[in-house]
Amino acid sequence: MTSFLKPKIRRHNEPLNELGLARVDYEGNMSTLCAGCGHDSVTAAIVRAFYELSIPPHRALKISGIGCSSKTTSYFMNDSHGANTVHGRMPSFATGALSANNDLPTIGISGDGDSLSIGLGQMAHAMRRNVNMLYMLENNGVYGLTKGQFSASADLGSLPKKGDPNEFPAIDPVAFALSVGATFIARSFSGDRKQLVSLIKAGLKHKGFAIIDVISPCVSFNDHKGSTKSYAHTYEFYSKAVHADYIAPSQEIVAAYDEGEVMPVELHDGGYIQLRKLDADYDPTDRGAAFNRVMDSERKNEILTGLLFIDEKQPDLHETQNMEARPLNEIPYTELNPGADALSALQAEFR
């Protein structure tokens, strides 16, 4: 059962956001995932990000495919329209939904099975269309619901709970996204709430396709010794490259670090994403350089995290399609009907 209603408990003096909503107003049903599952931490980070951005829940869309991660759309924002769609096909559904109304902040939830095997094609095409959405790839290297088979993100040589080591190289979502054309590419870890919340906020505010590859360990099937997606392994090889903070249009940019280490990227809404480079040599606005750095970190077994690439200048799908600002689903029929006279006139060529 994935849909236990969770009672809303309000506390005294609970902090409220600009809309007067508390964090609990962004919560959803009870999670039915395993205790300690990384995905629950990701869900909590999503709740926090939407709350802090003061997005009205009913004005957001949450869409997922199939799998443990995809179940989590039910665990946050009960006041949003949600859709748990078909395995590997969340991107097409989300793209269609956004085409009908581009005013709704959209978060897509997927996993490594949903995204990197059955859904690799759809994910790639959402990236190249630069669909204005945040795509969360909750990555644990295994199929949880079918009890522990390797997924396409399992590293070569990683050990399963039982049986032989993984024989095939992993598909790295970050390298993939860099090559296909996503315009906001990040990696994080379910155990790093602070970084994750910042990235989700920045990703939601980015105009275009944002992907966050979140290492989100599976406690039941992939958290043992020899697994490269376990909590222990992730903590050991965790490395932060670029921290990103979303700065609202009303806020001032405060540079707390030496010049060269802090870089503001202006957003379409007038706000900024402030990048704090923990690795001074890293340039997250250079796709080629980012790719080299990501490849280099893989050779070193380093799990490189943070906002690894951003390009705010590419047109998103709505712009490429030259669509009106007004959502398609709000255009009255009177403006869509060309009328009887037009129909008669255009048939001259058929006589």
Next chain:
Amino acid sequence: MSGPGLNDFVIKIGTVNGTGSASANGLLMKSIFRMGIPVVGKNVFPSNIQGLPTWYEIRVSGDGHAGRSGEVHMMVAMNQATYDQDLAELATGGVLLYDSTWPRPQLENRPDVTVIGVPLMKMCNEVVKAARSRILMKNMAYVGAVAALVDIDLAVIRSLIEETFAAKAKLIDSNMVAVKLGYDYVKSHYDCPLRFRVAALDKTKGKVMIDGNTAASLGCVYAGATFGAWYPITPSTSLMDGFVKYCKKLRVHEESGKNKFCIIQAEDELAAAGLIIGAAWNGARAFTPTSGPGISLMSEWIGFAYYTEIPVVFFDIQRTGPSTGMPTRTQQCDIQTTAYASHGDTKHIVLYPSDPNECFDFAVRSFDLAERFQTPVFFLSDIDLGMNDWMVDELTWDDNYVPDRGKVVTKDDLDKMESFSRYLDVDGDHIPYRSLPGTDPKGAYFLRGSGHNAHARYTELGHEYQEIVDRLLAKWESAKTAVPAPIVQKAAGSTRYGMIAIGTSDAAATEARTRLEADGMPVDYMRVRAFPFTDEVEAFIADHEEVFVVEQNRDAQLLNLLLTETNAAREKLIPVLHYSGEPLNYRFVCDALMKRIKLRKIA
């Protein structure tokens, strides 16, 4: 049986694809149409870009028959590779026109036909310099030769050429020169016109020559569809081409230059289905054109949309299956697939248009039905209807039309409600209310293809699950009264025989019925126009002792659907099946019916 005679004959032109003959053939057909004579054009082309055989069949029918006749009276044999085949197909007493630039020794095979040689290439080579132009001009030269033989008005041909090349005046004269080459040569070497020829009539006023895909695309525009997604597949591609063309013409904001539509070429059919379902969930009228292979790929999504009650329209322009089949040849082979597409218990609304006018009308009705019943609707056409030009009444539009958007709750509605349940049958009509994202927190619900109850919550409880699927069935059954009713044509007297046809089988079936009745074999006729079948369908079968079911597939798909979905007795239904890939002709239907009827008379 038919002709040949005055305004009653068939010309077939055999050429090689990629040589530009399509415009020449279209010109021939349209000239006849402009002379006020009803005409039918069938393009039989290969799944290839250049170099394989292609045919164009023009049936001149002063009586206005819309299907194929099944005979060829004049063969314009321009393709050496199919020469024997083309010669063999010609009816006794027919005329074969060939390019006598090259000798054709095998002409001796048919002493029962007249052979007319015209040195088309030779004449063109003498007056045209560029090699590519020579080939195009040779096409125009055979147009001239045919015009001389069957008496097509040269002034009509000229006016059509002038319209075509209005922007390139230079080409008007050069094309007319080529037409005249063929025309004059035939006039001076042969007795013209032939025994079968055209003579101006007044039967095409208020008519247009239009293909079904173009008409359907206009239907999408007029229905107010704003979102289309597709993966290119023959023979559905021209439907989206039409939608793109008319949206650019009619749907761009005058001042801002911005589009009031969104069209996405998907990466595959699976994505196309996902795209339209997402858009429809969010309140846009959305559709995808595809063909049988696309429906196979989309099936998973189709079940999702059915179960989650999302209104979308699938245009299936059928082609010959199974698998890749013959992609450019026609069949009615997706009748069963579309009726029950996807795994699990699924039943769909399917519309079966039979001419372009109905394509326009049914396209609009598809969106209304989809939104009223909150379910996928299938528009089942085929390549014959979709890609051939048909003569139909000019399309008309009622400016008072208001789209039936179905039960969509507004913010005001939600404000008045205690609570909102997406799948609750509030009105007892099996159709729940739906809310669009972004309207109001109270309208929020969670869409899922997994088991859900009336409140859109996950369930694995048998009774909750059954409540929804039972309602879906009742909802589908209630669509019987909303879909287009069948059209029945009764014979003058009473008859024990009935005939049922569907879609493009109609033209041949109608003609067969008319001719059989004239020969003293009356048959009542019903054309089925939608699934679920209305009560008239069952009544029609009940009213007759024997019912011929005419369709274009091997497995008698319509017949079997009738058996499954009505109380019809199996022994009553007699399959009449045509599935060669060529459009059905009336002779085939007549032969099948006569055989059975005569057999019974003898017995």
